Amino acid sequence: MAQPILLRVxxxxxxxxxxxxxxxxxxxxHICGILTGTLPHLSSQNIFLGLPLQLMPEEAVLLVExxxxxxxxxxxxxxxxxxxxxxxxxxxxxxxxRQQIALTEExxxxxxxxxxxxxxxxxxxxxxEREERRAREKTNAAPRVPVEDSPSPHRTSENPSxxxxxxxxxxxxxxxxxxxxxxxxxxxxxxxxxxxxxxVSLTIAREAGIWLYPSTLQERARCGVFRDLWxxxxxxxxxxxxxxxxxxxxxxxxxxxxxxxxxxxEAPDAALRPMEIVAHGRLGTGTKKAHLLCExxxxxxxxxxxxxxxxxxx
Amino acid sequence: MQNHPSYPVLxxxxxxxxxxxxxLFQVYNDLTLAQKWIDVEVLxxxxxxxxAIKGKRPTPDTDRVPxxxxxxPCSLSESISASWxxxxxxSLDPLPSEIYVAITSEDTSTVYYKISQGIVKPPx
Numbered sequence: 001m002a003q004p005i006l007l008r009v010x011x012x013x014x015x016x017x018x019x020x021x022x023x024x025x026x027x028x029x030h031i032c033g034i035l036t037g038t039l040p041h042l043s044s045q046n047i048f049l050g051l052p053l054q055l056m057p058e059e060a061v062l063l064v065e066x067x068x069x070x071x072x073x074x075x076x077x078x079x080x081x082x083x084x085x086x087x088x089x090x091x092x093x094x095x096x097x098r099q100q101i102a103l104t105e106e107x108x109x110x111x112x113x114x115x116x117x118x119x120x121x122x123x124x125x126x127x128x129e130r131e132e133r134r135a136r137e138k139t140n141a142a143p144r145v146p147v148e149d150s151p152s153p154h155r156t157s158e159n160p161s162x163x164x165x166x167x168x169x170x171x172x173x174x175x176x177x178x179x180x181x182x183x184x185x186x187x188x189x190x191x192x193x194x195x196x197x198x199x200v201s202l203t204i205a206r207e208a209g210i211w212l213y214p215s216t217l218q219e220r221a222r223c224g225v226f227r228d229l230w231x232x233x234x235x236x237x238x239x240x241x242x243x244x245x246x247x248x249x250x251x252x253x254x255x256x257x258x259x260x261x262x263x264x265x266e267a268p269d270a271a272l273r274p275m276e277i278v279a280h281g282r283l284g285t286g287t288k289k290a291h292l293l294c295e296x297x298x299x300x301x302x303x304x305x306x307x308x309x310x311x312x313x314x
Numbered sequence: 315m316q317n318h319p320s321y322p323v324l325x326x327x328x329x330x331x332x333x334x335x336x337x338l339f340q341v342y343n344d345l346t347l348a349q350k351w352i353d354v355e356v357l358x359x360x361x362x363x364x365x366a367i368k369g370k371r372p373t374p375d376t377d378r379v380p381x382x383x384x385x386x387p388c389s390l391s392e393s394i395s396a397s398w399x400x401x402x403x404x405s406l407d408p409l410p411s412e413i414y415v416a417i418t419s420e421d422t423s424t425v426y427y428k429i430s431q432g433i434v435k436p437p438x
Contacts, residue, residue, distance in 0.1 A: 232433075259435050268397035274390050274417040281427040290436040295396035306399055307434040311414055311426035313349060313371075 004067060006196055007060055008052075008074040009210050014060035015052040015074070017187040022053045029068055030235045031059050032253060037186070051186045056238070057213040058226035061202065065227075070198035073210045074188075081193040089192070093182075100180040137177060221266040221296035228303040229262070229294075239263075243283050248292060260284075260307070262292040268304075277308055285310035315339060320346070327356055327365035334364040334387065341387035341416040342367055344424045352380065361401035362386060367416075385414045385426070403431055 005021045007014040016022050016033065025031045033056070035049040042048055055063075063069035081089065108130065188194040205211035214220045222245065229236060235249040237258070244261035247253075261284050265272065272293075284291035291308040315321055315328075320342055328335040338356075345351040345367060354369035364387065370380040386402050388394060402413055412430040 260433070265396045268400075269395050271393045272395050272398075274388050274392060274394060274415070277415060277427050277429075278417060278425055285436065288436065290434065292433060293396060293399075295400075304396065304400065305431070305433050306396060307430040307432065309428045309430075309436055311428045314344070314416070314424055314426040 004198070005063070005069040006072045006198060007055065007063065007069045008072050008077075008196070009060075009205075010074045012057075012210070012212060014055040014057070014071065014211075016055065017052045018189060019051070022051075025053075025063075025068075026252070029063070030230070030233070030252075031055070031063065032235060032237060033059060034238070056226075056236075057219070058223050059236075060211075061213060061223050062227050062230060064202055064205075071202075071205045071211055072196040072198050073208065074196075077194055077196040078188060078191075079193045079195060085192045094175060096183070097176055097180040101176055101178040104178070104180075217298060218264075218266050220298060221264050224296045224298075224301060225262065225264045225294040225303050236262075242287055242289065243280065244291065257288070259289055260292040261287075261289050262294050265293055265295040266298075268295055268297055281308040281310050284308065285312075318343075324356060324365075327358060330358070331364045334389070334392075337387040337389045337416070337418045338365050338367075340418045340422060341385060341424055344416070345369060345385065351383075357384075357406075359386065359402060359405055361405040362398060364388075366402070366406075366413075383412075383414055384410050385416050387416045387418060390417055390419045399429055400431070 005016070005024065006018075008017055009015070016025065022033070025033065033053040035051065036054045037050040037052055039048060039050045060069070060071070064071060108127070112127070185191070199205040199208060199210065202211060214223050226236060226246070229246070229248060235251065235253055237247040237249065237253055239246045239261050241247075242258075242261040244263045246262040247258035248260035248262050249256050249258045261280070263280065280291035280293075293306040293308060295304045295306070297304070318339075320339065321328075324338060324342060328338065331338070342354070342356070346354050346369075350372055351369040352372070354367060357366045357368055359366045367385040367387070368382060369385070371383050373380050384402075384406060399413075399415070403409060406413070412428050412434075414426050414428055417425050417427070
């Protein structure tokens with residue numbers, strides 16, 4: 001059996017940080033989730049978003065119950081790095097910065113040696129300024145930047161094998177001057193100091209206090225309805241845009257429109273107002289969908305469906 | 315109400331289910347007089363503690379046979395439930411594929427919603 005996917009839980013929400021896992025969840029398990037991360041290059045909008053993928057609690061519960069995924073308490077998975085690990089990380093960063101600057105300089109010298117290349121006044125001025133600055137730097141020594149000691153003392157109590165706080169590093173790292181891009185990895189999986197401990201079942205996670213869903217009848221009903229629809233092969237998305245709990249798609253939401261807007265009724269005898277039938281029914285029909293009333297029976301653990309449409313007369 | 319032409323047809327069930335009498339009266343008249351349904355009958359639906367109405371809905375094409383539909387009246391002020399809706403299905407013989415819930419309001423507006431059992435796709 002394939003390795004279970006790690007669902008990283010933070011503040012009772014399940015996130016997926018690895019793109020490959022997101023792909024597997026969608027294509028193999030028809031669980032879509034929603035991307036919630038800001039894109040650094042497109043920050044002032046929320047139409048296009050990036051990692052992490054956030055799952056509905058019902059989605060996370062289903063994946064863990066089906067042993068497709070396990071829950072990881074993300075905050076406690078990040079340890080304080082040892083001084084040697086930190087030193088390696090900083091050196092890698094320094095090398096990356098140096099490489100970038102070297103490439104930039106190489107590109108600059110190629111452009112300068114090409115006389116046919118037309119240059120705007122602005123470009124010429126900037127090149128002159130760059131050359132002047134480089135000349136200045138060569139004559140002055142680069143300032144030494146001492147690096148701070150190990151951070152985050154709070155975590156070390158959980159991991160006594162880590163080095164004591166306040167130990168100075170062997171050498172100071174000098175970051176070069178010149179412009180370079182600092183890359184911050186989205187996922188913590190490749191960090192040396194990330195060691196997830198996974199909770200294999202919901203019960204264990206509940207006891208550990210990192211996951212509580214479902215705790216009420218309403219939440220159990222949602223899990224039950226979601227699971228039943230999922231087992232029938234449907235893809236589910238959030239229903240807020242159409243006045244329901246879920247949108248129910250016959251296939252991948254990127255390819256299909258949803259046929260149904262589903263709402264969850266927590267018990268067979270739960271009070272239903274006729275006005276709800278009117279509101280759900282008319283909105284569903286008005287958007288080329290039908291409304292699905294999904295009734296959960298907590299005793300029999302069975303879901304019963306009623307499809308509601310506007311009659312078209314009256 | 316007793317002087318109304320619809321009264322004789324409805325009198326027995328109005329007496330049996332006084333609480334839903336208003337909705338029954340309003341929906342029966344709407345179907346027969348405004349919606350122009352034909353072969354309209356009333357049925358007793360004890361599981362829902364009310365009368366239901368059966369009739370043939372006129373179709374726009376003249377060659378298609380009008381289908382028999384069941385209408386369950388209900389007032390906007392009532393409190394119903396999913397089990398109530400399913401009870402309407404199970405107490406009807408033969409089991410219909412769909413029923414219409416007719417929801418009445420105090421200003422005499424009547425709205426009809428089609429309820430089907432199971433997951434039934436909307437028409438394209």
